[in-house]
Amino acid sequence: MKRYFTIGMAGHIDxxxxxxxxxxxxxxxxxxxxxxxxxxxxxxxxxxxxxxHELEISVVDVPGHERFIRQMIAGVAGIDLVILVVAADEGxxxxxxxxxxxxxxLGIKNGIIAVTKINRVENDFIDLVKDDILDELKDTxxxxxxxxxxxxxxxxxxxxxxxxxxxxxxxxxxxxxxxAFRLPIDQVFSVKGQGTVVRGTVxxxxxxxxxALKIMPKGLGTRARQLQVHHKSANSAYAGQRxxxxxxxxxxxxxxxxxxxxxxxxxIVTQTIDVALxxxxxxxxxxxxxxPIKCHLGTAEVMGRIVLFDRNDIKTDAEEILCQxxxxxxxxxxxxxxFILRRPSPQETIGGGWVIDPKGEKYRFGQKTVDELEKKKExxxxxxxxxxxxxxxxxxxxxxxxxxxISEQDLQxxxxxxxxxxxxxxxxxxxxxxxxxxKDMITLLQGFHGxxxxxxxxNKAELLQLISKQYPKRLAEYVLEKGIETTIFGKKDQFxxxxxxxxxxxxxxxxxxxxxxxxxxxxGLKVKYFNDYITKxxxxxxxxxxxxxxxxxxxxxxxxxxxxxxxxEHFNQAVEQLRSGTAIEFEVGDAKDILDLSRKYMxxxxxxxxxxxxxxxxxxxxxxxxxx
Numbered sequence: 001m002k003r004y005f006t007i008g009m010a011g012h013i014d015x016x017x018x019x020x021x022x023x024x025x026x027x028x029x030x031x032x033x034x035x036x037x038x039x040x041x042x043x044x045x046x047x048x049x050x051x052x053h054e055l056e057i058s059v060v061d062v063p064g065h066e067r068f069i070r071q072m073i074a075g076v077a078g079i080d081l082v083i084l085v086v087a088a089d090e091g092x093x094x095x096x097x098x099x100x101x102x103x104x105x106l107g108i109k110n111g112i113i114a115v116t117k118i119n120r121v122e123n124d125f126i127d128l129v130k131d132d133i134l135d136e137l138k139d140t141x142x143x144x145x146x147x148x149x150x151x152x153x154x155x156x157x158x159x160x161x162x163x164x165x166x167x168x169x170x171x172x173x174x175x176x177x178x179x180a181f182r183l184p185i186d187q188v189f190s191v192k193g194q195g196t197v198v199r200g201t202v203x204x205x206x207x208x209x210x211x212a213l214k215i216m217p218k219g220l221g222t223r224a225r226q227l228q229v230h231h232k233s234a235n236s237a238y239a240g241q242r243x244x245x246x247x248x249x250x251x252x253x254x255x256x257x258x259x260x261x262x263x264x265x266x267x268i269v270t271q272t273i274d275v276a277l278x279x280x281x282x283x284x285x286x287x288x289x290x291x292p293i294k295c296h297l298g299t300a301e302v303m304g305r306i307v308l309f310d311r312n313d314i315k316t317d318a319e320e321i322l323c324q325x326x327x328x329x330x331x332x333x334x335x336x337x338x339f340i341l342r343r344p345s346p347q348e349t350i351g352g353g354w355v356i357d358p359k360g361e362k363y364r365f366g367q368k369t370v371d372e373l374e375k376k377k378e379x380x381x382x383x384x385x386x387x388x389x390x391x392x393x394x395x396x397x398x399x400x401x402x403x404x405x406i407s408e409q410d411l412q413x414x415x416x417x418x419x420x421x422x423x424x425x426x427x428x429x430x431x432x433x434x435x436x437x438x439k440d441m442i443t444l445l446q447g448f449h450g451x452x453x454x455x456x457x458x459n460k461a462e463l464l465q466l467i468s469k470q471y472p473k474r475l476a477e478y479v480l481e482k483g484i485e486t487t488i489f490g491k492k493d494q495f496x497x498x499x500x501x502x503x504x505x506x507x508x509x510x511x512x513x514x515x516x517x518x519x520x521x522x523x524g525l526k527v528k529y530f531n532d533y534i535t536k537x538x539x540x541x542x543x544x545x546x547x548x549x550x551x552x553x554x555x556x557x558x559x560x561x562x563x564x565x566x567x568x569e570h571f572n573q574a575v576e577q578l579r580s581g582t583a584i585e586f587e588v589g590d591a592k593d594i595l596d597l598s599r600k601y602m603x604x605x606x607x608x609x610x611x612x613x614x615x616x617x618x619x620x621x622x623x624x625x626x627x628x
Contacts, residue, residue, distance in 0.1 A: 010099040083112050148161045185261060293343065
């Protein structure tokens with residue numbers, strides 16, 4: 001249940017974003033010849049910052065120059081935390097402020113302030129620099145953000161900043177990997193011998209190698225031929241990861257930045273969106289009815305017009321404005337997506353907000369339309385139920401009532417819908433969540449089986465513990481029990497396994513195992529210590545315990561005790577030989593005479609017969625049991 005995050009570097013040109021990225025990641029994200037020559041970032045740069053067993057963090061280096069604001073918006077639209085870079089010798093500058101406006105309008109709330117180039121400022125002035133920067137950042141998303149002093153060239157403060165980033169992200173919820181896959185494309189290129197490759201940050205869902213996909217809004221079918229995450233091949237990619245996908249059957253010319261790669265037909269293609277717009281502060285020019293605008297949504301940049309319903313122009317308003325954007329080209333979006341509006345000429349960030357309805361219609365001018373949009377903004381009852389369950393994963397009826405403000409009768413009626421699922425008699429979840437948990441369990445079990453082919457399955461408690469990191473344990477238990485009932489999973493004792501799996505000896509060790517069993521069989525009943533056979537066969541010690549248990553579970557060998565094992569064929573022959581040569585009752589001496597065995601074999605063998613129910617010990621004698 002690994003979590004994936006992408007962080008962004010934002011700030012004024014030449015304040016050290018790229019140098020700081022390199023100090024943190026050891027990667028120079030300025031890869032273009034023009035970027036090297038001009039020493040400014042033109043395109044988005046990407047690097048891997050940190051990875052362990054539970055966390056993976058990528059960095060987006062966003063161009064700071066005003067001319068490259070389009071790339072900047074495309075970069076920050078998919079990030080989870082922003083590092084606002086401010087040079088100590090210059091402080092907050094015009095592009096710093098513009099980036100701040102955009103970050104706020106995109107709803108990004110998590111940030112860290114990195115004051116760079118501190119070696120250029122006398123120590124006595126450091127506190128003054130900090131106070132000036134914090135004063136400039138009042139009433140912005142960075143007002144209460146932690147501030148770090150760093151110098152990228154000497155390395156001062158870099159490790160502390162890195163640890164702070166990791167600690168901050170460990171507190172954050174990851175993006176949704178459970179829904180349909182969506183990746184807004186921000187880079188398209190071709191690789192000789194491979195074909196077309198696209199890059200982007202996975203907004204939601206996950207993608208697997210070989211999966212069928214569509215390029216929207218064009219509706220072109222394709223397949224994920226290969227995946228890479230930070231130049232390393234991967235079988236899958238998840239929400240929050242920077243990913244490169246090699247697409248089959250698609251020419252580079254068929255795709256452009258702003259297209260969206262999806263796995264589902266459910267995403268809406270539209271040219272008219274109802275929105276909640278918040279103006280950027282200190283607009284220089286009036287926003288007029290139906291004026292041309294550039295709409296930045298995800299990685300798309302589309303021309304359009306703004307349509308107001310309760311006024312004909314506006315320059316200042318602290319409240320959200322419910323209005324409509326009519327676009328000249330189709331885009332892919334859904335309710336809740338964030339956007340930025342900019343004036344094409346003279347260039348200025350007008351504002352930003354979120355999509356209320358991706359399928360807007362033509363409405364009359366007037367307050368009545370604004371009132372209807374207000375109702376849409378609050379969401380339909382069904383949307384509110386879905387959102388509550390999507391966030392909490394599982395809720396009792398009364399808690400859904402509290403969170404949605406829907407009448408009890410209406411809630412009961414909505415919960416009958418097949419996309420909602422009642423379990424345990426009192427809790428509700430979404431069918432898509434149940435299916436996601438089931439898929440996660442299959443993935444975990446298949447991974448376990450791949451690493452442990454000799455073992456029957458994963459311990460139930462361990463499986464539930466892993467799943468319960470992301471879902472309520474009671475829900476995970478319900479999904480597991482349902483999976484066992486429908487034979488998706490199997491269960492034996494405390495072990496859970498995928499129904500399509502059968503324990504087996506790894507192919508690389510089959511021949512040695514066969515040789516070991518042949519040696520054991522050749523020695524008949526007078527065997528050596530079992531570990532001697534394993535050592536002779538060249539089977540490594542870390543495999544020995546699992547292999548021994550597997551052979552015993554599959555009854556290829558029978559353990560007399562922890563040291564001695566007989567080949568199953570000889571064990572069964574010994575049982576029959578002893579049974580046919582004795583009466584109903586017999587003593588140890590009788591068995592020794594028949595099998596010609598010393599006590600070191602005979603006593604464990606007779607105790608094994610007792611434990612298996614073949615015989616029952618009565619004082620100094622054994623009595624054969626009829627059932628066996």
